[in-house]
Structures are given as C-alpha cells and as structure tokens.
Amino acid sequence: MGTGYAGYASVFNRKIATIGQLTIRYLEGGYGIPLLYVHGLEGWGSWDSVHITFALSNHVYAPLLPGWQDGRIPSFIKSPADYAKLMRDFLEVAGIKTATLVGYSIGGWIALYLAAEFPDLVERLVIVDSLGLCVGDARPAAVGKMDQEAFGEAVFARRGPVLVPHDFNPDFGGVFEDLRNSPDFKRYWRGKEILVNWIGANLEDSELGQVARRIKAKTLIVWGRQDGLAPCEHGGFLADCIPQATLVLLADAGHTPMKDKRETFQGFVHQFLSNSDAFGPDRIVEA
Amino acid sequence: MKFYTFDELTYPSLAELGPEFKFTNRFCDPVVVHRAYLDHLEEWSMCEDLGFDGAFVNEHHFTALNIQPACNIMAAAIIMRTSRMKVGVIGNVIPLRNPVRTAEEFAMLDCLSGGRFIGGIVRGVPQEYVAYNIDPFTSHARQREAFEIIHKCLTEELFDYDGKFWKVTNVSIWPKPIQRPLPFWMPAGSAESIEFAAEHRICSAQVFGPTLQFRENFDLYRTVARERFGWDPGFETFVGARLIHVADTNQQAMTEARDALGYFFRTLTRPVVNPAPLPGHSSDRSYAHRKRRDQDVPGPNTPFEEMRRDGFIVCGDPDYVARWLEDDMRGARYGHFMGMFHVGNLQHEKVMRSKRLFAEHVMPSLKAINVDEAAASKSHASAAYEIKGPRGDGAAQTVPLYPDFNYVLTRDCPEAVRSFIEKTDGQSVAAGWELKVPEWGADGFPYEIILVGPTDDQRGSAFRLRLTDAEGCEPHSAKVLVEVMDPAGDHRQVAFQGRYEDFAGIPDQQAPEAALNIHCRVEAQSRFIIRIAVTISPGSPEPDPDGTESFFEIECFKHWLNITA
Numbered sequence: 001m002g003t004g005y006a007g008y009a010s011v012f013n014r015k016i017a018t019i020g021q022l023t024i025r026y027l028e029g030g031y032g033i034p035l036l037y038v039h040g041l042e043g044w045g046s047w048d049s050v051h052i053t054f055a056l057s058n059h060v061y062a063p064l065l066p067g068w069q070d071g072r073i074p075s076f077i078k079s080p081a082d083y084a085k086l087m088r089d090f091l092e093v094a095g096i097k098t099a100t101l102v103g104y105s106i107g108g109w110i111a112l113y114l115a116a117e118f119p120d121l122v123e124r125l126v127i128v129d130s131l132g133l134c135v136g137d138a139r140p141a142a143v144g145k146m147d148q149e150a151f152g153e154a155v156f157a158r159r160g161p162v163l164v165p166h167d168f169n170p171d172f173g174g175v176f177e178d179l180r181n182s183p184d185f186k187r188y189w190r191g192k193e194i195l196v197n198w199i200g201a202n203l204e205d206s207e208l209g210q211v212a213r214r215i216k217a218k219t220l221i222v223w224g225r226q227d228g229l230a231p232c233e234h235g236g237f238l239a240d241c242i243p244q245a246t247l248v249l250l251a252d253a254g255h256t257p258m259k260d261k262r263e264t265f266q267g268f269v270h271q272f273l274s275n276s277d278a279f280g281p282d283r284i285v286e287a
Numbered sequence: 288m289k290f291y292t293f294d295e296l297t298y299p300s301l302a303e304l305g306p307e308f309k310f311t312n313r314f315c316d317p318v319v320v321h322r323a324y325l326d327h328l329e330e331w332s333m334c335e336d337l338g339f340d341g342a343f344v345n346e347h348h349f350t351a352l353n354i355q356p357a358c359n360i361m362a363a364a365i366i367m368r369t370s371r372m373k374v375g376v377i378g379n380v381i382p383l384r385n386p387v388r389t390a391e392e393f394a395m396l397d398c399l400s401g402g403r404f405i406g407g408i409v410r411g412v413p414q415e416y417v418a419y420n421i422d423p424f425t426s427h428a429r430q431r432e433a434f435e436i437i438h439k440c441l442t443e444e445l446f447d448y449d450g451k452f453w454k455v456t457n458v459s460i461w462p463k464p465i466q467r468p469l470p471f472w473m474p475a476g477s478a479e480s481i482e483f484a485a486e487h488r489i490c491s492a493q494v495f496g497p498t499l500q501f502r503e504n505f506d507l508y509r510t511v512a513r514e515r516f517g518w519d520p521g522f523e524t525f526v527g528a529r530l531i532h533v534a535d536t537n538q539q540a541m542t543e544a545r546d547a548l549g550y551f552f553r554t555l556t557r558p559v560v561n562p563a564p565l566p567g568h569s570s571d572r573s574y575a576h577r578k579r580r581d582q583d584v585p586g587p588n589t590p591f592e593e594m595r596r597d598g599f600i601v602c603g604d605p606d607y608v609a610r611w612l613e614d615d616m617r618g619a620r621y622g623h624f625m626g627m628f629h630v631g632n633l634q635h636e637k638v639m640r641s642k643r644l645f646a647e648h649v650m651p652s653l654k655a656i657n658v659d660e661a662a663a664s665k666s667h668a669s670a671a672y673e674i675k676g677p678r679g680d681g682a683a684q685t686v687p688l689y690p691d692f693n694y695v696l697t698r699d700c701p702e703a704v705r706s707f708i709e710k711t712d713g714q715s716v717a718a719g720w721e722l723k724v725p726e727w728g729a730d731g732f733p734y735e736i737i738l739v740g741p742t743d744d745q746r747g748s749a750f751r752l753r754l755t756d757a758e759g760c761e762p763h764s765a766k767v768l769v770e771v772m773d774p775a776g777d778h779r780q781v782a783f784q785g786r787y788e789d790f791a792g793i794p795d796q797q798a799p800e801a802a803l804n805i806h807c808r809v810e811a812q813s814r815f816i817i818r819i820a821v822t823i824s825p826g827s828p829e830p831d832p833d834g835t836e837s838f839f840e841i842e843c844f845k846h847w848l849n850i851t852a
Binding site for chain 2: 003004005006007008010046047048049050051053056261262263264266267270
C-alpha cells in the first residue's frame with residue numbers, strides 16, 4: 001500500500017462512538033492502516049497539520065478524551081490507566097483489531113499503558129513528550145504552582161514573534177504573532193488546569209517505567225530538548241525501557257515540538273509511519 | 288533593466304461572498320473566462336509595441352486566482368500574437384507533471400517562437416498536492432528529479448532515467464529547442480528553492496515583498512552561488528515582480544487599485560476543504576529564513592496604504608512609480624522587472640492605460656539601471672546548459688564508428704543460415720557465413736537489416752572478423768567480401784570489400800573505435816541473403832568458419848516495419 005496521499009489525508013469526518021453510557025466524539029480521516037491518536041494537554045481542536053501528517057499514511061482516529069472539553073472527567077476514570085482501558089474499548093467499538101498508536105503529553109502517558117496492557121492492539125507506537133515518567137533528578141515541572149508566564153516558559157521553546165499561517169490562506173505566507181497570546185497557549189493552559197484538578201500536581205507515576213518495559217511494539221519517541229514540563233531525560237529513560245525504540249531529540253523545541261519545530265517533527269513522524277523499518281533500535285537522532 | 292509583463296489571470300467577476308464559501312467552479316462562468324482570456328491576450332501582446340522585453344504567464348490549479356492551469360497554451364497564444372519580445376512561463380508545476388511532456392512542450396514553444404521562449408518551473412502550492420493526492424514531503428525531491436529529466440530532454444540526444452518518481456527509457460524528444468541553452472526562470476522564496484536555483488543557475492524571481500526582502504533573498508542566492516557552486520551571478524539573474532498600477536494622478540491610481548486589490552485577496556482564499564497547513568511542503572529552515580524579516584505576505588486586512596508603502600502594490604502617477612521603482616531596483620539589485628499590471632479584477636481599459644503610461648513615462652527613466660554586469664552574468668548563466676562536445680576542446684578527432692546500431696549480426700544470430708567452404712576457381716577457397724533475413728520476425732512483423740555506410744560524421748557499421756584453420760592459424764593473405772542479394776541471388780549490393788590482413792592487424796578488435804567499418808550502405812530486406820566470404824590464396828590451410836576462434840560481428844540497424852491498424 002502506498003503512502004503520502006495528501007488528498008485523502010486532508011479529508012476528515014466528525015463522528016461519535018458510544019461506549020456504555022459514554023459518548024466519545026472523534027475525528028476520522030486518511031487512508032491506510034488504523035492509527036489512534038491520543039491528544040495532549042491541548043485537548044481537541046480541528047483537523048490540524050499533525051492529523052494530516054498521521055493521515056498521509058494511515059486511517060486516523062482522533063478521539064476527544066471524555067472530560068477534556070468541559071473538565072468533567074467521568075468518575076470511573078481515576079488515572080491514565082483508566083483512560084487506556086477506555087481507548088481499548090473505543091478501538092473495539094470502532095472495529096479495530098490492531099492500530100498504530102500515537103500519544104502526546106498526557107496522551108503519551110495513556111498510550112504507554114495501552115501499549116503495555118494490550119500489546120496485541122498496538123502494532124507501532126509513537127510517543128511524544130509524554131508526561132508521567134519518574135526519572136531520578138530530572139523531576140517534572142510542578143505544574144500546580146505555575147502561573148501563566150512560568151507555564152508558557154515551560155511549554156513553548158519559541159520566544160518572541162513566530163510566523164504563523166494566515167487564517168485566510170494558510171498556504172500563502174503568514175503573519176508574526178507572539179505565541180503566548182495565541183489560542184494555542186490558552187488551550188494548553190486550560191488543559192493544565194483540567195489535569196491538576198483531576199490527578200493533582202504530581203506528574204510522576206512511579207510504575208510507568210516498569211509498564212514501558214513490557215511494550216513490544218516498534219516505537220518512535222520524539223522529545224523537545226527544552227521541554228519544561230517533562231524534561232528530555234525522560235525521553236532517554238523511555239528509550240532505555242522500550243526494547244524497540246528510536247529516540248528523536250528536537251533542538252529548540254519545548255513540550256510542543258509539533259509547534260516549535262513543526263516541519264521537522266512532522267517529517268520524522270511521517271517517515272516512521274511510512275516506513276518504520278528504516279528506524280533501527282537504539283538510534284538517537286538529534287535534530 | 289529589462290521589462291516584462293506578467294499577471295495572475297484572475298477570474299474577474301466572483302460574487303461578493305464571504306470566506307465561508309469555497310470558491311469552487313460552481314461560480315465559474317466559461318463565457319466570462321473567454322472574455323478574460325481575450326482581454327489578457329490583448330494586454331500582453333500590446334507590450335511588444337510598447338517596448339517591453341517580454342511577457343510571462345503562470346500556472347495554478349483549482350483557484351479563481353489564476354484560471355490558466357495549462358499556461359503553456361496561453362504562452363503559445365501570446366507567441367502567435369508577437370514577433371520580437373520574449374514569451375515565458377513561470378512556471379510549470381514540474382513535481383506534479385510528466386517532465387518529458389514538459390520538456391516537449393517547452394521545446395515546441397521555443398520552436399514556435401523562433402527561439403523567444405523562456406522556460407519556467409515552480410514547486411506548486413499545497414492545495415495542488417492535495418488535489419493531485421501527492422505526498423507533500425516529496426515536493427523538493429520531485430522537483431529536483433523532474434528538472435533533471437527536463438534538462439536531459441532539452442540537452443541530450445538520447446537518454447534513460449531511472450529515478451524514484453519517474454523512470455523513462457529511450458527518450459529523444461522531437462523537436463529540440465532552438466535556444467541552446469534554453470533559459471529558465473523560477474520564483475524562489477524558500478531557502479531550499481533559492482539554493483536550488485543557484486545550483487542550476489536559474490533566474491530567480493521574487494514577488495509580494497518589500498525591497499529589503501527581495502534584497503535578502505537575492506543576496507542569499509549570490510552567496511550560495513559563489514560559495515557553494517563557484518559562480519558569480521549578475522543583475523540579469525534576478526527578477527523583481529510587483530503588482531503595479533499607473534494612472535494620471537496618485538489619487539486616481541489608488542482609487543482604481545484599491546478595490547481591485549481587495550478582489551485579488553478574495554480570490555487568494557484556500558479553495559479546498561482542509562483548513563490546516565499541509566505538512567511537508569515547507570521546512571523549519573524556511574520558516575526561520577522568513578522569520579528574520581518583519582513581515583511576510585500581508586493579510587487581507589492590511590491597510591492599503593501600508594501595502595503601497597511596502598511595494599506589495601506599486602501604485603501612483605508615473606513620477607511616483609518611477610521613483611519608487613528606481614529605489615527598489617537599486618536597493619534590491621535586480622536586472623529584470625516584471626510588472627503585474629492586471630491587478631485582481633481591474634478593468635481592461637485601465638490596465639491598457641496603465642501599461643501605456645508605464646511604457647511612455649516610466650520605462651525610459653529606468654532602462655539604464657542595473658545593466659552594467661548584465662553581459663558578464665549572461666555568460667555565466669548560459670554555462671549551465673551548454674552542450675559539451677565529445678572532448679570539449681575542439682581538437683580534431685577520428686570519425687567514430689556508427690554509434691546508433693541496435694543489432695549485431697554474428698554467426699549465431701537467428702538470421703544465420705549456414706557456414707560454407709567453397710572452392711571458387713579450382714584453387715582458391717572461399718569460406719564464411721550466409722545469413723537470411725526472415726519473412727517475418729518472431730513477433731509477426733517483417734524487418735530489414737541495414738548495414739550502415741560512412742557519412743561525414745561516422746565511419747559506418749563496425750565490422751569485426753576472424754577466421755582460423757583447425758590449428759587456430761589465420762590466413763596470411765585473403766580477400767573479404769560482404770554482399771547482400773535478393774532471394775534469387777540477383778541485385779547484388781557490396782557492403783564491404785577489403786583485405787583480411789587489415790582485420791588481423793588490429794590487436795584488439797573489441798577496443799573502442801578499433802574495428803573496421805562497412806564501406807557502403809546496403810539494405811537487406813525480408814528474405815534477402817547476407818554473405819560474408821573470405822577468399823584465401825591457394826596453398827593456405829583450409830579455414831574453419833565453425834572453429835571456436837572464428838567469428839564475425841557486424842553492428843547494424845534492424846529496422847522493424849510495424850504494420851499496425
């Protein structure tokens with residue numbers, strides 16, 4: 001099966017899945033083998049460039065984690081491991097037997113549990129700046145105490161104005177904006193608030209390393225070198241835990257490598273999703 | 288300074304709809320398109336009489352911004368309406384087109400124009416990759432490969448190409464272009480495109496930016512050309528393109544252009560369903576390159592006066608326009624100015640008037656700018672596509688053997704009928720081989736074998752021969768005759784007549800250009816006999832044409848007669 005169908009990747013649908021009493025909204029698009037994307041703190045937006053990147057070589061399912069829109073997380077979801085079980089149920093309802101799994105930030109935490117607990121479901125795994133790891137002196141940020149300025153410093157590596165595409169035609173030029181004033185920042189800030197209200201300010205899951213060691217799937221780990229929420233040492237630790245993992249460290253990128261180094265990030269992910277055989281084990285790529 | 292006219296051929300009468308409407312072809316009236324084509328053709332072709340140096344058209348797809356997706360057709364129409372000025376495309380979206388076809392069309396346009404055509408290439412915009420369903424991550428690689436094939440088509444006589452995206456064999460385009468080399472232009476905004484243009488010595492065009500932005504991109508080109516590719520581009524390598532409108536007064540010009548520019552922006556909206564930037568088409572490097580500037584393409588809400596100040600549109604009376612452009616040309620240091628006179632839906636008559644004012648009052652005062660280095664740069668720019676001779680030093684060379692053979696006759700080829708040893712006059716012995724061209728080839732088509740004789744630039748078909756006796760010894764003295772005759776043995780044609788010693792005297796007949804050659808062109812048609820005979824002097828050992836060391840080879844042309852319905 002070929003890859004790189006920009007036309008198929010650009011078309012998507014909004015759908016709803018019902019799991020018991022719970023409804024899950026999700027975006028679906030692209031062509032190829034199934035891919036489940038578990039979003040990060042930013043929650044759920046539109047069919048963005050990152051979805052298109054996944055969809056160039058996959059049939060993408062991008063659910064909105066229940067509770068991540070209004071902050072009312074269902075009471076039975078007490079941890080990322082519970083979200084992982086819900087995602088398993090989502091795949092079952094969608095009729096997917098095996099999928100490529102992509103998890104980012106809080107979604108990475110969830111994806112690690114999903115890949116470890118249900119190995120038959122996960123053919124390949126991409127983890128991006130996952131929260132939840134517990135690595136010696138490289139402590140995660142104390143997000144509960146962060147004000148907006150500190151949070152912005154921790155999440156985004158970019159400083160000053162950045163070129164963002166025009167709304168009226170993203171293909172044609174762009175404008176310079178301060179990312180801190182952007183809707184992106186507001187979404188991440190809101191996600192942080194939901195996270196803290198849900199599981200508290202402690203982002204260290206002491207069992208996550210052991211969980212990761214059980215993962216069998218071929219894995220790409222992408223991490224921003226300047227991630228102020230989950231330090232890049234966490235990416236190295238994760239690469240040591242997962243047997244078939246390749247680690248890509250992106251310079252000048254924070255917790256949002258798909259924003260800070262958009263094209264480089266997308267390039268690595270596209271390459272992995274198109275031909276994961278090209279990625280050998282124990283390879284650490286500095287980009 | 289040289290002057291060109293160029294427009295996005297914008298559909299002129301879109302309804303006043305908001306951005307929530309996608310401008311699909313639901314809004315396209317072909318009759319309006321017909322009128323727009325004729326208006327633009329008149330505006331472009333009039334430039335020849337006004338003293339412009341050329342006219343350019345370009346290609347976009349799936350958009351009202353530009354309704355000439357097959358811009359080569361429009362170039363042909365301009366060519367037929369002009370006789371002096373250059374006509375170019377800037378350009379064809381080569382990553383999404385068949386490159387051989389592109390080269391063929393460029394060559395045709397150059398022949399049609401009598402050598403006035405300028406080829407152009409672009410990488411295409413994301414919406415085109417979406418509609419063509421092509422991986423945007425491959426755009427640069429596709430462009431590189433396509434350009435290489437186009438270059439080969441235009442410069443090489445015959446080639447194969449085994450690429451990642453295109454594989455072609457036995458390509459030799461007809462016609463080939465008059466201009467050698469065919470000049471190329473391209474817009475180059477990203478760092479990668481600038482480097483590509485510098486590597487291939489393609490004239491680089493900048494559009495929609497302030498003077499400083501033009502200057503920075505041209506300087507990057509100059510630096511890359513000098514430091515990485517060892518050449519020093521002059522003014523004629525650089526093209527500044529600007530929306531422009533000239534009227535009798537500044538106020539009139541601004542009034543006329545303001546709405547037209549607003550319309551231009553309305554047509555610039557993305558026409559396809561996906562709202563997100565397409566990944567893979569740009570790079571973080573290019574973002575960083577553009578980030579150094581204080582603005583990129585202005586948005587639709589940018590005040591008109593600001594866009595006028597920055598040169599997104601040069602708009603005013605002739606004096607204002609001349610002064611603004613002089614500063615721009617000297618500041619950005621380019622040698623070609625490309626005026627985009629038909630802004631958005633500006634009325635035809637106003638465009639014509641604007642061009643006349645420009646030609647009469649603006650062009651003359653700017654002609655002398657940035658021409659000093661032009662001649663020198665032209666010689667550099669030309670070097671990229673020059674065809675080198677076999678040696679390139681002009682030295683006298685041995686005329687080569689016939690190079691285009693597609694078949695080799697041997698004692699084992701399907702045409703071989705028998706070997707023979709015959710007494711000729713009771714004393715001499717003739718030995719050799721007899722071949723017969725069959726009535727039909729294996730695929731049911733007839734063919735003929737042509738042994739090629741000498742011409743001014745080649746010696747004829749290579750002919751290699753060795754005939755030994757049972758002991759492996761060659762005859763000391765013998766005559767060699769190659770002849771062709773019809774099935775009845777009549778109509779004999781002699782292709783070669785010579786001495787065996789000449790073959791024996793060659794240390795290695797397989798060495799390049801070492802073989803002897805056929806002396807006279809002959810055609811062996813269906814059922815004709817080809818006879819290679821070596822006549823040996825009396826007393827010599829009897830030759831053995833079936834011996835292991837005996838052989839012959841004639842490099843010939845097998846001409847298939849394809850009789851198809």
